[in-house]
Amino acid sequence: MNKVAALGVIVILGIFIQMALHDSNPGKGAFPEKSSSLVADSYLTKSVSQKAPAEISPGDTKLENGAxxxxxxxxxDYRGFDTLGEVTILFAVAAGIGLFLKKRPHFKPRQPGTILKTLVPLAVFFIFITGSYVFLHGHLTPGGGFPGGAMMAAGVVLLALSIRKSMRSVFFKILESLAGISFVAIGLIGLYTKGSFLQNFLGAGALGNLYSAWLVMILYFIIGIKVAAELSSVIADFDQMEEGGKQ
Amino acid sequence: MNLTVLLYFGGFSLILTGFYGVLTGKNLIRVILALGIMEAGVNLLLVTTGFKPKAIPPIIVKSFKTLSLPNFADPLPQALVLTSIVIGFGITALSLALIVKYNEENGTIKMDEVENSEEVVE
Structure with a gap:
């Protein structure tokens, strides 16, 4: 009976989604008529607040944005404020989990095996290098702070498994708060020097160089650290309670 | 079949599958998994709105004239989906923490088992 009702609800939802996808009114629907101007075009030609140059090629300086x-x-850069909100949500998640799962008895961890103990230092070395590569090259290659931070957190988990002392999440929470504060501080510097929050105050650099798009690079470095610390603190919180559930 | 339509259909059916799981699931972990499936469907649908046949990724590696843009994939939905994936992680993690608390309170993670043995406190 429940399942039949659920199927009915799903059919109705499906009809609504279908209608929304095939909405033929201008500006709606998933299959729009060939639209003359997309927002994305001005992102691609780097001409949101200034006139687009006639030609864009790698090595160009003086662009609106050098990524x-x-x-x-x-x-x-363009939607940096959005990203600040996203990072704030991550902070709220880490804090909420810390609140729910606090004050639990620590448990005697199982000793790690030989394979884990010998191979983890080697693996963690490469994981950290790859992670930091991904978030430092965010403005050049696919990736950026979020996947890079997740990789670093995976390395931290491996280390915790092999060393097997119960992780403390306080250290990660402090690191994460510092990263969050510096994110806002960089935004405020933009507000002070250029008149708008999170505005690029460092110049664009040459398009395609490693040392270009300074704002993107610095913010992604901060986001990478923040995400890594956050994920590690979430895992540390979950880790602490494993035995606490039974007692 | 057109590839765009296939991608839309994929996202569409993932959303509906996930929603069915959310509606009928009894085990809380399964409900969370169903939410994850639904989220994957929404992300696929969003990313597909920026899909163009034979487009190149929106990374500038060659010079181009701004009047005649090459066939770049739309970067905006990709940026939005990046946000949505992170929010999805947050939802999953926080609800798993809530399930841990639920398990401590009730000794089970199945919703119907609690309803049967419910005692009116106070």
């Missing part, structure tokens, strides 16, 4: 990877220039 070769347009997706990261959208995430961190």
């Amino acid at each position: 070769a990877n347009v997706v990261t220039s959208v995430v961190v």
Whole structure:
């Protein structure tokens, strides 16, 4: 009976989604008529607040934004305020989990095996290098702070498994708060020097170089550290309670 | 079949599958998994709105004239989905923590088992 009702609800929802996808009114629907101007075009030609140059090529200076990877220039530069909100949600998640799962008895961890003990230092070395590569090259290649931070957190988990002392989440929470504060501080510097929150105050640099798009690079470095610390603190919180459930 | 339509259909059916799981699931972990499936469907649908056949990724590696843009994939939905994935992680993690608390209170993670043995406190 329940299942039949659920199927009915799903059919109705399906009809609604279908209608929304095939809405033919201008500006709606998933299959629009060939639209003359997309927002994305001005992101691609780097002409949101200034006139687009006639030609864009790698090595150009004096662009509005120097990130070769347009997706990261959208995430961190044009919509940086959005990303600040996203990072705040991550902070709220980490804090909420810390609140729910606090004050639990620590448990005697199982000793790690030989394979784990010998191989983890080697693996963690490469994981950290790859993670930091991904978030430092966010403005050039696919990736950025979020996947890079997740990789670093995976390394931290491996280390915790092999060393097997119960992790403390306080250290990670402090690191994360510092990263969050510096994110806001960089936004405020932009507000002070250029008149708008999170505005690029460091110049664009040459498109396609490693040392370009300074704002994107610095913010992604901060986001990478923040995400890594957050994920590690979440895992540390869950880890602490494993035995606490039974007692 | 057109690839765009196939991608839309994929996202569409993932959303509906996940929603069915949310509606009928008894085990809380399964409900969370169903939410994850639903989220994957929404992300696929969003990313597909920026899909163009034979488009190149929106990374500037060659010079181009701004009047005649090459066939770049739309970067905006990709940036939005990046946000949505992170929010999805947050939802999953926080609800798992809530399930841990639920398990401590009730000794089970199945919703119907609690309803049967419910005692009116106070």
